[in-house]
Amino acid sequence: MTENRGQLESILGALLARRKSQSKLRMLNIAPGSSVDFSSNGYLSLSTNLAVQKALLCRLEAQVAESNSPGSRKSILGSGGSRLLDGNSSFAEALEAKIANFHKSEAALLFTSAYDANTGLLGCVPQPGDVIVYDELIHASVHEGMRISRAAKRIPFAHDSVSATHYSQNAGNRIKKPSRQSKNQGLDDVLKQLSSDERVARGKTNVFICVEGLYSMDGDIPLLEDIVKAVDRRLPSRNGYIIVDEAHSVGTFGDKGRGLVCQLGLEDRVWARVIGFGKALGCAGGVVLCSSTTRSYLINYARSLIYTTSMAFTSLASIDVVYDYLISGQSDLSRHNLEALIRYTHRQLYALYTHLHPDRSILHVDETPFRSPIIPIFTIYPRDLAGHCQRSGFMVRPIVAPTVPAGSERVRVCLHSANTKEQVDGLCTAIEVWVQSRVVATSETRDNYLEATNVLTKQDKPQL
Incomplete structure (x- = not known):
């Protein structure tokens, strides 16, 4: 056994040594x-907020009491399976309705993480021949979703740049990072080139535009209103679908922390939003905010939902408690x-x-x-x-x-x-x-x- 492992262990060790020599070795601490x-x-x-913690403990104690009733299948531990098997519950569906209502969305679908939400959404929704356009600094989970998607093209655009003219006019509102010339064009130029394709121009090919509501490494905010205008201008056939990853912007922006999309009143112009509960909300898990049709489609085709054990009551309850805290205005x-x-x-x-x-x-x-x-x-x-x-x-x-x-x-x-x-x-x-x-x-x-x-x-x- 040791001899069989020897060559592989040597290869892995050499790769780690090379990464260490480049000062790129990752370690847990x-x-x-x-x-x-x-x-x-x-x-x-919120994760250390005393009121939130007390509310969660009350929910858990009530669930434990119910689980001891004769014939009860309730538990605070494992969910019992995936959402499509034994992992669904009326509590999970009620929570989705609460989240959708809070963020002014038609529907919502829970995932075990925002990473899974992004990979599930982008991995199954774009159809063969469709195009994904994305900010060059988009999160790794979006890249993973694009990698497994059936989209024909995946085109990056220069970070935080709708067009060269617009960027220069608004430079005073942006963080000036160290000089770095992007090799990519601005979003408007990318969409202009795509619209010259007959199938795109006629609305036969869908174009998905992926941005973040708050970029986790730079702390800057996208020019979302101008992104919407560029999509409307270049894709008048209404085949441009904007996806906003609001993992870092929910809780920090908008009335009661509803996020950037709600703050700007763009709920009807953004096709889907991905929210992570592990940032400002202090929990774990993720959700896709979308139409009822898209929700049903994801239930049928999103592999990161279908083949994953759903969240246990402890996770669902913590999310529910935090949303009650937001809705009440206590945050x-x-x-x-x-x-x-x-x-x-x-x-x-x-x-x-x-x-x-x-x-x-x-x-x-x-x-x-x-x-x-x-x-x-x-x-x-x-x-x-x-x-x-x-x-x-x-x-x-x-x-x-x-x-x-x-x-x-x-x-x-x-x-x-x-x-x-x-x-x-x-x-x-x-x-x-x-x-x-x-x-x-x-x-x-x-x-x-x-x-x-x-x-x-x-x-x-x-x-x-």
């Missing part, structure tokens, strides 16, 4: 309980606190940046105020900066290629409503100490290089 959380996705701090204060903290954090970080004025390669914070709780701090030393912050008691994460394009590495700071201004100040102090030490180290390295160069130059001079 546990954040110290004493560190300040500037890393997790729970922007509204509004958390959202307002978060918005105030976002503004404060930008002022502090930008003041630090302008005071220290480091080389952009060491640290860069944009002047444009942040609009989301995801804050990228650009540096070519993300691991070093993140490590220093972690040792100082602040949990932030380095984000490197290939998760983000090479040349746009950064440390990502995620804010939460439970964070305080004092914690933000502490993080800024840690960053300041690191920048000062990095500037000194960089200066010493440059001086040593120049000194060594001068010595070599003198040695190379001919003796007279």
